[in-house]
Amino acid sequence: MIAETVCSAAAAAGLGIAAVTAYRKRFLTAARIAAYSLVPLGLVMTGVVDWVADTAFSPVAWAGFGVLGASWLLFAGTRAVERRRGGTRKERKAAARSAQTEAVAPAASAPSLGPASRSKTPSATAPRADKADDFSDIEAILKKHGI
Structure with missing residues (x-):
């Protein structure tokens, strides 16, 4: 009222x-x-x-909300466990079957590129041998500005 x-x-x-x-x-x-x-x-x-x-x-309504909350927690908990295990049982079986039918040496069918040739100039993707070289450019810039 x-x-x-x-x-x-x-x-x-x-x-x-x-x-x-x-x-x-x-x-x-x-x-x-x-x-x-x-x-x-x-x-x-x-x-x-x-x-x-x-x-x-209504106490019955609040109990109903509690049951709904418990149901949601069960759904969320089982989903979290399912993610940790790597999917549902059906998905794991399908992954195991596809792993069995995969080639033994999948790289063997790739074309051979021949022996690798070394050039005198380092490539842009080659990793540097010394970590100090990474910061030498930064140090030079800081010294140039008097920092």
Whole structure:
């Protein structure tokens, strides 16, 4: 009973604010405020407020929310375990079958590129032998600027 009164009062106050806003020639904003203020009134008229009030004070409803939470925890826990194991049982069996049918030496069918030739210039992708060389450029720039 009190929830309906509060919602109706909120709707009346919102419509009053919308009227003042429309008086100030801000019709679009006034229409939005009126739309928001009619929502609680509509909820009261449809009976949703009664249902929510009955649910909020019902121990059976809270127990139902607890059961739903436990169900969600079970789903999340089993999904986490499934991810750690590498998928469902069906997915693991399919992966085992595909591993058995794979070639014994898959690289053997790749074309041979011949012996590798070494050039005198180092390539851009070759790793550097000394870690100090990596920072020498940075040190030179810092010394140039007096840092």
